[in-house]
Amino acid sequence: MFCKKHLPLKILSPTKTAIFFGFIFSLLTSTNILAAAGDSITNIATINYDIAGIAGSSNASVSFIEDRRVNFLVTESNGSAVPVISDMNNAVMQFTITNNGNIVHDFLVAAVNASPNPFTTVADNFDPLAGTVNVFAESGVTPGYQVVEDTAVFIDELAANASRDVYIVADMPTRAVGDDAALALVAQAAEGGVAGVEGTAINADDNGNVSPAGLFSNGLTNMPAGTVNTVPDSPLTMETVFNDPVGLNLEDVSTDGVQDVVSNGQHADAGAYEVISPVNVLKAVTVIDTVGGIDPHPGATLRYQLTVTVSGNVAVDNLIITDVIPVNTTYTDASILLNGVAQTDANDAPVDYSRAIDILSKPVVSIEIDLSQGNVVSVAPGITNVIIFEVTIN
Structure with a gap:
């Protein structure tokens, strides 16, 4: 459960002139440990007491709406550079996106040229052919990239605690054996809720954090940078809180080309292609x-x-x-x-x-x-x- 609100608890007390023979205080709280975004969480305090043998009680409560926690992780899945040959077409690099938040999200995805090489000291010294780099989401029909099956250009309706594989697919230029090309997969949080329809990017939260501008969905979605939100906190509104982690390494870049920072609505991890003998x-x-x-x-x-x-x-x-x-x-x-x-x-x-x-x-x-x-x-x-x-x- 995630909440950024801290609300006072009001306790109603009996009159100061009363004579107390017994006093019992109980605090009842919500047991919704895995509360979803938008859930109402209510806290009730109850006082039971006796005055001159006459039982009495009083209570007080407070409620708030669970905020939307945007937290997700991009992980490179190959474990080492993907071997390719010079002039190879449709070279595949695999990643996994995991939704660690508390609500269903769509995720926009993009491949960004990165540096240095995430696996070895060999320099990142080339980029895939311009115009051939695409990103596709796993359909779930046949594991591994399938040209006919895996055609979606965004992650659709990814539930909390669920994961989905994503593939960067690119053509190689003419290169020498041993050359390397690093690319980062960038995921951007977006609205969920409608299956089969790409959700609107969530490029700002309610704590003043924003996402950098980016081109997603294989060039189909041009997302502007977010605008800082200065709306005051409200306990009766489901607010958006960016809680995504930082990119771990220099090559784990956001769509602005610099190392991904914490709480910007994006996360990235880098992989690489390495040219081998054909x-x-x-x-x-x-x-x-x-x-x-x-x-x-x-x-x-x-x-x-x-x-x-x-x-x-x-x-x-x-x-x-x-x-x-x-x-x-x-x-x-x-x-x-x-x-x-x-x-x-x-x-x-x-x-x-x-x-x-x-x-x-x-x-x-x-x-x-x-x-x-x-x-x-x-x-x-x-x-x-x-x-x-x-x-x-x-």
Whole structure:
């Protein structure tokens, strides 16, 4: 229960000339511990007494209306930078908004470029492509961001003590591996009460606190800064009290671009995107010795396996894998397999797009597999290619 009013309790006393043989005082208070905003809370004091054997009693009461406590929390949910690749589309960053107040609220949401990187010492050195950064609320149908399902641009009718997931979705520019982009998700308290309709922003409370101006709902709602309210406190009116916490770190910014302050009707937390390589390669080796064991002695065979996977959601062009033959070994002719299919050693495209370099003059110095087939085929994300070749220990 939250209340900023402090009201006196009036007790009616019997006359000073009375003779008291017994006196009992009781104080009855509201038991509405989890009172909702707008509830009437009444306090009653009762006095029971005897005067010359005649019982008497009196009481007094006082009431007030429970204020609206605006308190909520934005929490980044990924726990580390979200891995993305250069030129990736629809990269998703997840947050959770929790209503810690005492009434149903709508919440307006916006993504704001922030700095520094909230997770590492790597500098925040780029922003997502302008015009591609959007924020969507979880629909509750399928967990995780779903393009078709999660289309709401504000949090609708979030009950007290309830939470909702929110997603920042953005496209990446062309960037180098290791680059980072920090963004803060900003939530703004708004009026609840009508399902499916975005509530009006609550940009000022009744204690002189105001919200900074901001652009919300993917650019659809342009909220002005709040105006300081100097209306005197009234016990018979449900008043609005901003009680939202401060942004914990420098990058947890409000819509004005500076660190979020306490009791401004907004709260923020920051996340980050980090550019990784779009192609992942795992390499393993199996030893096959001359007597069927695994002893790597001269004459034993080393069978190498490369597993190549494209990440993200952007196809890769001109993807060529080259592997140098280790020193003190000799390439085994015609041992290249691509996804289980035997490849020729000769440079004979379009028969296949694999070759053993210097196969004619020997020794072979490396093998090469062109997964893009002369840069004609783009390798789609999620596709895995397995390459195997063998060498013999000299």
